[in-house]
Amino acid sequence: MTDIWAVIDATWTAPRTHRTGPFLIREGQGGGQRVSAATSLGDVSSADIEAAAQAMRDLEQTPLFMVRGAQAAFDAQLEALGYVVNDPVVVLQGPIEKPCAEPPPPVSAFPIWPPLHIMRELWETGGIGPERLAVMNASSDPKTAILGRAQDRAVGCAFVSIHDRTAMIHAVEVIAPYRRKGAARNMVRGAALWARDHGATRFATLTTRSNTASQALFASLGLNPVEHYHYRILREEAHV
Template identity: 55%
Template structure:
């Protein structure tokens, strides 16, 4: 997995509403779907004037100045830091072979895949702060995709979204209701996704996790997923009133 393949799959499986090329920049219209679909990225070296242009373009979209900084973009990172952009949400990309995760199926009726999501799954996402704008990202993904629901104690316990691009299946929007955490719900869901991904020709299963999310990192580590990439954001705070 090259960095280019990882970022291409990440975007294809969790796409912005639209993208515009502006000089060296890719400007994304996220329509409220979160940082991943709203952050600008640099396609090459940028100047101070080009940063000004990107800020204006994001303002036109009613989005704050937000840039995703990927490996090897140290100069961009320094330029943004000097302009008052704060470092936000360092993210790790964790992955494992699909066949490894699919080898052990979840227990019967503990997890299943379905598209489109059921109403109870939308309720679970709402409770986790994954509202309509983020679910709109799932709807516009044009690659093979599914939702997965976890069950625990005869109740709907969790929901997640997965999609495939270039042999890589990304799992997004993993949410487990508080009463059902630490009971294996997320593990069962990941194994169900892995079986679906294997049936659809994917070779690797990947997930994104912020560095400060110790619980999620422990979950993915328990499944044998390892760090295969990283990135962070730089965001410029609005001026004080």
């Protein structure tokens, strides 16, 4: 059975990791929450949590903890220490055949690695800058970027990487005038076809719980919720 957490870490890899007591500390170097959050590897105490928080401060990162679906006791400990929930995330997965069932229209989705300059520009419009591109470079092989096109122009891009025969798509970005017009669907289908050709049997993604449009898109392509997680951050750091 696939370890979906291992897939997440391998296909969107933190630049560096450190072990502090029962925690894995990710050093994100500006690459976003997922590669900057600490993960509990077992039972923890309040002192362990504070030591992990200090380790993140020493890296000039805001203390941030990832709480996986089954970690109810850890979640309660963080809440008692003043950490509040941030960005609940749904993990979706399904057989690769489902998104491959209908190929995208011709010239609408191209696998390209390394990303072209225009793809870097497209990602930049969505806040996906050099730090996240560095995360892509560090992630597991095989991997590729997908260029989406519509009406004879580049309109979006995405990143896909494979671990343990599971392809996970990340950083799906479509410029505003072309959203909800099929560009994202075409890129996902193109990514799935590429992944199947490179040995993947499963296809997965992550989306925030609040992003119902993204969940609907992936559900229509045969992906279903298999896990969930959220972050916790100190109340004063979250400005709530």
